[in-house]
Amino acid sequence: MTVQLTHFSAAFVFALFASIVFGITHRETTREMVRYGLKCFAMFLGGALAAGWAMWLVRR
Amino acid sequence: MANSTTAKTKAVEPAQSASMMAVIAPAVGWLIPGAGHLIQRRWIRGLLLLISIGTLFLLGLLMQGHIYKANGGDILDILGFIGDLGAGGMYIATLAMNAGQGAIAFAIADYGTKFMIVAGLLNFIAVADAYHIAIGKKQ
Numbered sequence: 001m002t003v004q005l006t007h008f009s010a011a012f013v014f015a016l017f018a019s020i021v022f023g024i025t026h027r028e029t030t031r032e033m034v035r036y037g038l039k040c041f042a043m044f045l046g047g048a049l050a051a052g053w054a055m056w057l058v059r060r
Numbered sequence: 061m062a063n064s065t066t067a068k069t070k071a072v073e074p075a076q077s078a079s080m081m082a083v084i085a086p087a088v089g090w091l092i093p094g095a096g097h098l099i100q101r102r103w104i105r106g107l108l109l110l111i112s113i114g115t116l117f118l119l120g121l122l123m124q125g126h127i128y129k130a131n132g133g134d135i136l137d138i139l140g141f142i143g144d145l146g147a148g149g150m151y152i153a154t155l156a157m158n159a160g161q162g163a164i165a166f167a168i169a170d171y172g173t174k175f176m177i178v179a180g181l182l183n184f185i186a187v188a189d190a191y192h193i194a195i196g197k198k199q
Contacts, residue, residue, distance in 0.1 A: 003122040017112040021182040025189040
């Protein structure tokens with residue numbers, strides 16, 4: 001059995017799980033964990049999208 | 061006299077328990093991601109870590125990712141091995157099943173390789189967190 005993810009879905013899955021672990025391990029309270037996890041998720045995915053558009057601009 | 065002995069015993073017991081947990085929790089957490097939290101009754105955190113790290117590693121394997129063995133060659137291969145090693149029991153089981161041995165022939169397989177390395181590195185962080193909980197540095 002093999003899994004074929006698109007580039008975006010691979011980035012999404014990576015961002016999701018890495019953010020969950022970062023949130024749990026880097027903050028003390030539940031509220032802070034959720035906030036930090038969401039922030040990490042946005043940064044991961046936003047960073048990937050920004051880098052993608054930057055490469056598109058460079059290529060033109 | 062008897063009272064003071066009892067008080068001393070009561071004071072020593074939690075300290076010994078904490079020091080035992082400071083060894084056991086990281087060890088168990090390395091073998092099974094999240095287990096270091098689960099044995100300290102952090103159920104939700106432990107389950108989330110298990111699901112997150114386990115899924116990331118399994119997806120990497122299913123994406124035809126390559127798993128690194130102990131080696132003394134290229135520095136990137138050595139770093140890949142250190143990352144993979146963090147996954148603990150999953151890494152050992154993967155090697156035992158002789159899985160993840162294919163060449164990285166396409167982009168998704170390369171992503172899979174990175175997924176497994178990152179799963180191992182995230183597990184190192186989870187192990188450190190379990191240790192901090194065991195020594196009382198974190199709730």
